Amino acid sequence: MGRQVKCPYCELKLDKDDSVEYKKRYYHEECFETWRMEAEHRKELIEYICSLYKLDAPTGMMLKQIKEFQEDYKYKLKGIELALRYFHETLEKPVQSGTGIGIVPFVYEDAKKHFMMKLKVEESVEDLKTVESKSVTVQSPQFNYERKLQQIDIGSL
Ligand SMILES: [Zn+2]
Numbered sequence: 001m002g003r004q005v006k007c008p009y010c011e012l013k014l015d016k017d018d019s020v021e022y023k024k025r026y027y028h029e030e031c032f033e034t035w036r037m038e039a040e041h042r043k044e045l046i047e048y049i050c051s052l053y054k055l056d057a058p059t060g061m062m063l064k065q066i067k068e069f070q071e072d073y074k075y076k077l078k079g080i081e082l083a084l085r086y087f088h089e090t091l092e093k094p095v096q097s098g099t100g101i102g103i104v105p106f107v108y109e110d111a112k113k114h115f116m117m118k119l120k121v122e123e124s125v126e127d128l129k130t131v132e133s134k135s136v137t138v139q140s141p142q143f144n145y146e147r148k149l150q151q152i153d154i155g156s157l
Contacts, residue, residue: 009035041077048081052095061100069104080104086111
């Protein structure tokens, strides 16, 4: 057994030998993946907010709102971004200054439904594509068969 270290993400102890090391800190593999993904999602959300409100950095109010949404509403960072995209891109509502991203709780559930539905449609389109490609592979042996026959005919002459 190796040295016991504390995972900075879940704050539980683990064996150093089983951990993922990143900048001298030791994570559970799963915790590391989640942490990396959240960092990525946070970056994407901030970038989206900045482009939406034409800011270089989100305001203190916005950062506070994000924190509240995560802690009080248990919203995911990607969910917050999708809620904003849904409101401004799908519903084509204009950006209003002064409210920060206060709209999020009002559209979060609708946005979730909207993107789930979209995902389902995309999945069924994918299914169709697989069916099509299957029918192509079914046809190719027939083609080979015919070619083989031709070759035999030529050989027997
Ligand atoms: Zn952990």
